[in-house]
Amino acid sequence: MDRYAYYKSLFESLPKPSAFVDLDLLDANAAAIAREAGDKKVRIASKSIRCVEVLRRILRSSPVYQGIMCFTAAEAAYLDREGFDDLLLGYPQWEPEQIGNLITMAGEGRSITFMVDCREHAERIGKLAAERSLQASVCIDLDMSVSYPGLHFGVRRSPLAGWEAMRPLAESILASPWLKLEGLMGYEAQIAGVGDNVPGSGLKNALIRQLKRRSIREVARRRREAVEGLQSLGARLRFVNAGGTGSMASSRTEAVVTEITAGSGFYSPGLFDNYEGFSYQPAAGYAVEVVRRPGPGIVTCMGGGYTASGPAGKDKLAKPYLPEGLRLLPLEAAGEVQTPLTGSAAERLSIGDPVFFRHAKAGELCERFKVLHAVSQGNIVGEYATYRGAGECFL
Structure with missing residues (x-):
């Protein structure tokens, strides 16, 4: 399939910039992730989706999908109002x-669990x-980062780096009549x-793969000790949550993970x-249009500069996706109001032609657009409101 011609035809009459989700590719990814999970359930991280209709579609696709991981209390309340449970x-x-x-919502029968990593929480x-005479469910966040001389490999999340650090918090939760662990x-x-497969970074890729292999063993040991420790205190856990899309292959092998x-x-x-270890289909992106030809081999698009969060670097820039053979200019990159592009495909583009981009991260795309145009089998089959399109802004 000439995917550029396919999307160009579909988006011809739509104003740009416009965002889309390809339901056929989304469904293929959902099926692949369900298989990759093995015998574990999969909880959907809503911050990477930020669209109610897409969340519903994934949940309907397989019994493997169960529950949502939310990123703020306001978002959890919104998803509750939209009919989601197990938050x-x-x-x-x-x-x-x-x-x-x-x-209060949980007291009315919803399943809502809070995250804690210290006594203050x-x-x-x-x-x-206690003020509401209700019991609240909580989950303890166990730190999974590892440290080597001169290197902290992981992220700065929980201060609880193992069972001994976690034990006092667990005991205080279990002793409280108002909390349920x-x-x-x-x-x-x-x-x-x-x-771990970044082009042009062979030595760094090899080092990261080695560090990942060592981390997998440490993570499994730390999580097993924590679960055994909680069980020794009489805790009866409803779930043990692990990983993300990029670590499913190792998380699914841990017996204690549910x-x-x-x-x-x-x-x-x-x-x-x-x-290196997995590959899914690019199911979401956005279209901008060529509005200038400033010189030979260069076209300029209106908008497109949607940069991802995290450490500033080239990998956080949006990627020209279709047509193939386009690249950003190193001194301008993706701009707030215009994005120049060069490469072998530039000479074939005319003013008014679309260029399709992929955001570096998943859910952040939806912070820029009110609607995802849903594409399937050669047609635009719906307009799915993003959180922004529904009038919501959580972070």
Whole structure:
């Protein structure tokens, strides 16, 4: 299939910039992720989707998909209003009104679980639960980063780097009549979130793969000890959550893990081109149009400069996707109001032609657009409101 001609025909009459989700490729990714999970359930990371209709479609696609990992209390309340259940707050919350609102919702029969990694978190949730004479469910966040001399390999999340550090918090939760310890989470970001097949970085790729292999063993040991420790205190966990799309192959082998979080793999953004162990289809992107030809071999598009969060670097820039053979100019890159492109395909483009880009990250695309145009079998079959399009802005 000439995918550029396919998308160009579909988007010919649409104003640009416009974002899209290719449902056929999304479905293929969802099926692949369900297979990759093995015998584990998969919890969907909503921050990587940020579109209610897409969340619903993934959940309907397989019984493997169960529950949502939310990123703020306000978002969890919104998803609850939209009919979703089994909501896990992936990050600690502090704002009392929003926490209290979720505790009240849980008291009405919803499954909502808060994330904690210190006594302050647990005491605040417990106090708000006690004020409502309700019990709140909590999950402990176990740090999965590893440290070597001169190197912290992972992200700065929980201060709880092992069972002994976790034990006092677990004991205080289990002693509280207002808290119920339901889960353990450990996100091995250094495995799931670090590319190890970056073009032109052979030595660095080899080092990262070696560090990942060592981390896999350490992560499994740390998580097993934490689960055994919690069980020794009498905790009866409903779930043990692990990983992300990029670490499913290792997370699924751990006997204590009951579910794996996945999010970015459904859209497969630009950063996912830099992984050795898996490959998914680019199911989401956006179209901008050529508005200038400033010189031989160069075209300039209107807009397009949607840069991803994280450490500043070329890998966080949006990628020219279709037609193949385009690249950003190193001194201008992707701009706020215009993006010049060069490469073998530039001479074939005319003013008014579309250029399709992929965002470096998954869900951040939806912060720029109100609607995802849903594409399937040669047609635009719907307009799916993003969180922004639904009037919501959480972070």
